[in-house]
Amino acid sequence: MFSKRLNIEYEPNELSLLYNLKKRNGERILDLTISNPTKLNFRYDSKHIIKHFIDERSLVYEPDPKGMNNAREEVVKYYSEYSKKVSTDDLFLVPSTSEAYSYLFKLLLDADDEVMMPQPSYPLFEYLTKLDLGNVIYYPLIYDYRDGWVPDFNILEKKITTKTKAIVIINPNNPTGSYIRECDYKKFVALSEKYNAALIVDEVFSDYEIEAGENTLKTVTGYDSNLTFVLNGFSKMLALPQMKFGWILIQGNKKLKEEAIQRLEVIADTYLSVATPIQYAAGKLFETRAKIQEEILGRINSNYKLLKTKFLLNPDIKVMNSEGGWNAILNFENLLVKDDEFVLKLLDNKNVLIHPGYYYDFFTEGFGVISLLTETDVMEKAIELISE
């Protein structure tokens, strides 16, 4: 009866079974996997946030497929802080970046067309592509001790086909934390022209710089290209995923851009998904950006430094460099154990939960992923236990 697009296994894995058992037994787990910022004791400017949703103008429905102009103007102001000039005409509001992908896959893909995604990356993208009947083809990010995580263009070009309709760049990538270098972005632009595939650049973590390498781009906004869609939104930028406000910025070759906008208007008009209250509140919510980002960056940086210092001289576990974003990567390849064995033991013996690297499709065993949003006291205790 059901569509084949969701033929996946629903069996819980060993790690979640063990976690649930421990929780049922009332054990305290030091959970280093939480990335929901609203559950981690950040001080939101709650009064300021809430009061702007009480606006009588919200009682009138004025649908616009691109989203309300006043809200798009606020997005334009955000880019002007990076000295980037964008036009409200080139913006579409969406409830989240996840939905932005869905709009773009409807715009670009027929069934069984392909989308290239970085590997490792966040598991969500495979689902998003399959739900819109596309296939994910991964291109590797390889770790270079001088340049950090960089795309392997040789493999990417071997895998690209006439069915490839989009190449996704995550800037900075989740979980590797790597920003795109300018020289690599130019290569992506050239490939997009050569193979007639659009670029989708997901910049949801771009404001969260830890220590970006030289010549990396915080945003690709304003760069010349064939056809590029830049994605961002409040989910990470303001740490407010529940408010459901994001956007697609379209740039590139004039003719392609115009056609993309016309077609996206039809898609967006079919759903009209963005709620009116958030569009009126958007400008006021942008005002909370500096404060919440300062607080989050403070915690991210102190957790990252703590991890780096603690494992500096550890022969078995290394903390890889993160240029930005909300995660850190533990490399325990030297221990020659599988991801599952390492994380299960950690949970079983020490009540510390981290994500195994294979959740994010690392190529080899020996990696674990930790949320840098973790509360500092939890992180401190967990690091002691991991490094014992």
Ligand SMILES: Cc1ncc(COP(=O)(O)O)c(C=O)c1O
């Ligand atoms: C790189 C990246 N893009 C997009 C998303 C989804 O964000 P949103 O809440 O805007 O759908 C995530 C989720 O964590 C992510 O890691």
